Amino acid sequence: MSRAVAVAGSTRTARRLGATELVWLALAGVVVIGAVLVAVDGHNLFSTANTRDMLARSSLLGFVAIGQTLVILCRSLDLSVGYVMALCSLIAATTMNGDPARVPLAIGAVLVVAAAIGLANGLIISVLKVNPFIATLGVGLIIKGYLDTEYQGPAGDVPSSFQQFGYSRIGPVPLSTIVMLAVAVAGILFLRKTRTGYHMFAVGGSEDVSRLSGIRTGRVIVTAHVLCAVAAGLAGLLLAARFGTGSALVYDSGYDLDSIAAVVLGGTLLMGGRGGIGGTIAGVLILAVLDTVFNILEVDPFFKDVLRGVIIVAAVAIYARRQIDRKASRVRFGGDGGSGGSAPPDPVPDAPVPAGSTGGNA
Amino acid sequence: TDEPADTAAPDESAAAEDPGAEGEEEPEQETADGEFFVRADFERQLAQRDVEPEGDPATPWLQAIEPEYVDTAEFAQDGNTLCFSNASVSNPWRVTGWITMQQQVEVLQQQGLIGEFRVSDAADDDNQQISDIQAFIDAGDCNAIIISPSTTATLTPAVEAACASGVPVIVFDRGVNTDCMVTFIHPIGGYAYGADAAEFLVENLEPGSTVLALRILPGVDVLENRWAAAQEIFADSELEVLGDEFTGGDGAEIKNIVTQYLQRGEVDGIWMDAGDGAVAAIEAFEDTGNDYPVMAGEDELSFMRKWQETGMTAIAPVYSNFQWRTPILAATMIWAGEQVPSEWVLPQDPITEADRDDFLERNADMPALHYAKFGGEDLPGFPAAWQDR
Amino acid sequence: MSSDVVSPATTLLRMSGIEKSFLGVQVLHGVDLDLRAGEVHALIGENGAGKSTLMKILAGVYQADGGTVELDGQSVRFEHPLQAQQAGVSTVFQEFNLLPERTVAENVFLGREPRRNRLVDAARMNTDTQALLEDLGLTWLRPATRVRSLSVAGQQIVEIVKALSYDARIISMDEPTAALADEEVELLYRLIAKLKERGVAILYVSHRLKEIFDLSDRVTILKDGALVDTVATADITSDELVRKMVGRPISSFFPDKRPGTEAGDVRLEIRQGGNEQVDGIDLTVRAGEIVALAGLQGSGRTEIAHALFGVDRFTRGQVLLDGRVVTLRSPRQAVRSGLALVTEDRKGEGLVLNQSVAANARLVLDAVLPRRASQGARRIPGILSSLELVSRGSSQEVRFLSGGNQQKVVLAKWLATEPKVIVLDEPTRGIDVGAKERVYTLMRELSAQGVAILMISSELPEVIGMADRIVVLRDGRVAGELPGGVDEETVMALATGHQADERGEP
């Protein structure tokens, strides 16, 4: 019996390795293929310059995608992140207004505004029961209206001290990437170490089950949206640091859909309940590596879009394949000799014989 | 002065520090408002229209208005790898210019003046373009970096970093808030463009006539300048501005909006901040049975052909597309240690009815979304390169 | 075991006059129930009697429309399951309430994960779960296993472990043994004994009378949402209990065969059918015959129906219809060959809830025989009225119908295709007595018309009362075949693999 369980257990773990690991494996694959292609072209993908480039490209999308992971885990979605980023870059730059002393104030303002938008998203979804797609699209439009009315172009001035956030590096690693990875680690710890993190998986897995287990599902969804918006706010800060000013036009750069693509590429289920930030980071890195490789190879920008579309769909198709295989795990009479591991082991030999009232002496 | 920000880019910090600039004007309601109108720039650009540019009129891309030459001896070198960070090729104006640039590069490559021509395209994403520029800097083997910024101002730090790397930097089209580059190449600018169009409407419409303004997107400062100049001029006129609408440059949207205005009343003139979709606006008049308006489009051939066909009263303001050749030539000049203007202001003459047919004839075989003043007729690839794409 | 064993009969919980309606249909009519510390209180009644509803009110899932709940003499009203949990009431729900993607430990501690320094202490969660499992003798269950990979019984055990882990004073269990084999039932007995010693009150719902007599101190009987009686278990016999529950002697409950109903030729035959879930299935159903598939949950009955119907496949063996070998790869082919399948999960697999009665009833015609759909649909009103469907018209959405009426729509949908073989998987699950009788009558009518019926049911009286032959499954294999009318113990013995007389009489 225990043998059967052990077998079942080990095959389980072998399968489980897949989820996030597969994405990192895919990343490794992309890096290797990229490196070969780049080498054939006479360059070195791992040169300091190129390594920096790959990492730098990952940081902005990284912030947004970390937040997006949280909402997608809850079976929600945030289409307003692009607008939040734009707004936050403007708030940051105009609040700082060239004065290094105002940097903390600006960061505070950005976080508060972003959190408030996330709160609005979360409440519209959980209290008004508006589909997340429409809710966040609508909130995005509202922000867009505000931006279009208030800002006719880049505004504000970021002091050079804060621009360091966007430009300085430690060795080959850009500071922004380090911060992004720190946020990612914080996010991973949040998901793995806090109750709210646990509950996000639960709510995404099944809202009803979560509720019956005493989870206040609305709060979880709202929290996820607040954190997502705050992550987008951090991305806005990074934009401000890199631009030296705030810019509304960022909302047209497609970070909303890109971040969702990165999350899904990272193996998180769009239906919620499974996945994680670790995979998302790999997803973001895959996109960044592709970008760098395409750039070195001078791939036509439009061909890049084609490739990206194909790669995203292909990756998700592969994950879906594995998902289907999973179901075959509860085999009772399989070709594999019927070992399975699904049926509960029959007797419980080592259980102490109970004293007192069993069925027998009723 | 060679403050590039003065022309294409408003210097917000300057504006913020010096609110008097617009405060003392105390303009009446309809004039250009606030932030995106810097009167000094406006007036200088309007004046520049009348300045005779230096150089051969046959090669307008090498002409310059009131140039202040800088010495480039420090950048003279034998290396000839040219790097170009392009904002995007996402609209017909940029596509046309990009082809011209490539043709120019080919010529110079054959002459051995340019070796490798390395390009990255940021697909309209500022952040991506910053990374692109950094990648060039980090690669360390560019002998010159040309930058066509995707948004004014936001690329300032990246351009400064490029300058700091010691490589000669050339910026063209939109500007950035720094003067660290060797040369900043651009036509006269947005105020002049907007004013050309607005003045034409004021001259050709009866007082009391109505004008509809069609704009592409809010928040793009170079486009805001065009509109700010137009507002300034309309305010001083007796024209009534019915409204200003954002169209996204989408023909269907333009036609819808114009049709709606026509249903509500007369529209005598159309002002556009860019000529994309001008034909759709004209068709709205045709389809609703209204007389043609007085129209300011752009030197896009679709519009100019329609203009010729209908004989309407119109003007094609120009945002000189031939400027795409200049940075390439500038790079070779810099390598050769020749002087270049620190701010290289190219001529920007609108096409009027007088020279319209001439330009149409020269571009007879070109596609509809081609720009008349693309300035590549003398390049060997002409005309096939622009036709086939 | 008698009720006076529990000496100080402190009343922990008192529910009185509980009323509840769904969609204007009252399902609980002023029910009273009280629980004492250290007692096992059985709650019995037919399907749809309102047992689960009462439990869910206690658990804070539903709110009563009327009546009061007192806990320790204090009036309480649970608006959210969390409040019930905090008040010391935990529940094993009838439907699974687990997250398949999470581990056993994560599920057990869902909503109240142990923390240290405000962070979830996963290690402790695992050791606590491990300890809990060891305590219960469930050493083969690993805290870190994903629930998805467990069997139905394994999942049921996790549910129970989860409820026990709350340290609750009141634990209600809604059919906790439904998916369990005998050994696990034994285990549950031991657990319940331990809980009793600790003074926990247990509200226990089961359809297995044997368990009621084995375990409970008192029993409350519900019928059609109304309280029939609460008695000490020691003071009542099983016959009396059944009579109170059903309200009439069981024998009259199942209609007699129609005169002239005869078993004809073999319509359906499965020879050595097998796949990953079942193996070596031999089965024949003749025209005009009702054959029942009996077995514990998870024994593979539904799987046979699914494999037969092309939802899953038999990877081994043969299926013959009217003597000809057929390969049915999809429900569509099955329908075309004259098969019909009334699924066990009415909401999940049987109905498109947001659509009208009419749309549901003609769905199979639309899907499989679109060209004849309109013509076939003309029969539907007749079928619905012969089933005595109660609805506000054929354009009413089926989600607003009661369970029994929903089941009638499902039946109508399949009858409209005029099947030759009809498979009924738990056809009376969750429907009321009247509707049940309608279903039974219909089955008799169909077999009189020569339709071959394969019935799957977990309710032994139904199996025994309706079937001509009973095929009993155990662990995916045929354990044996019995004639209709045998006693429950014989069936259970085959189903569990134990001799009936090994256990005490119920």
Next chain:
Amino acid sequence: MAFLKQAAPLMILAIGQYFVIVSGEFDLSVGSLVGAQVVIAAALIDGEEGRTVPVILLMLGFGILVGLVNGLITTLLKVQSFITTLGMMLVLYGAIRLWTGGAPTGALSEAFRQPGRGGIDMAVVRQLPWALMILAGIVIVAVAVMRSSYGRTLMATGDNERAAAFAGVRVWRVRTLAFIASSVMATLAAILIGGYAGVTAQVGQGLEFTAITAVVLGGVVLGGGKGSVVAAMAGALTLEALFVLFNQLSLPSTIRPAVQGVIIIAAVAYAARERARPRHHQEVPSQQQPNEA
């Protein structure tokens, strides 16, 4: 008349999107597809009248192909349609520009422009636009389809895929056909839009979100199984009327997105309330209620 003519393309897109949404999926590729089709038309026709019909047939073929690919990837490879069609959106956007070098080339023929631009001259209304007649034709077909067996199975699939499968519905086929319908509608919309306004580089951009918003505004539920095709069209008409209203009210154009955002959230929230009401008992009470215990 003019208003309906303007609204026709969005209504047609909404009909197409409706088929997909009601089956429980999304189609994010329609905006890109409209753009691609207009550009394809201009490039292939290149001003030659004689090529009009063959090119339109080719466009329809291309539309069917796109729908087929969307549908098969979604149903057979089990990629969520959000991702499938997002990928398709990127691929179409890139491929078309790759092909034309970034900006549209060629020109449309007069004949091609007729359906979107022209009409039959009439006494009272001055002109009966072709677009309106095409729209009417499509509406009749769409309503008929939704009443047909296919329509019912489509609805059932969106409502409960499993139950539909148990009833013999070939879910993959039904959904793939819905994607094809959506792409064909996008193609027809492209013919009208191209005809109406000619070729511009930006044509079609963002139409997918407008179309989805329109459908949802019509009370069709994302997730499938609820709402009628007529309501979806009404949603498109409402949205288009809203845009016209903004214009009539001379609402500053920059603020319009904000108003639009508020209106769609409010409308959908209201619809969600209405829907929740009759079956509110089935749901566990929302946890926002104050604790009375």
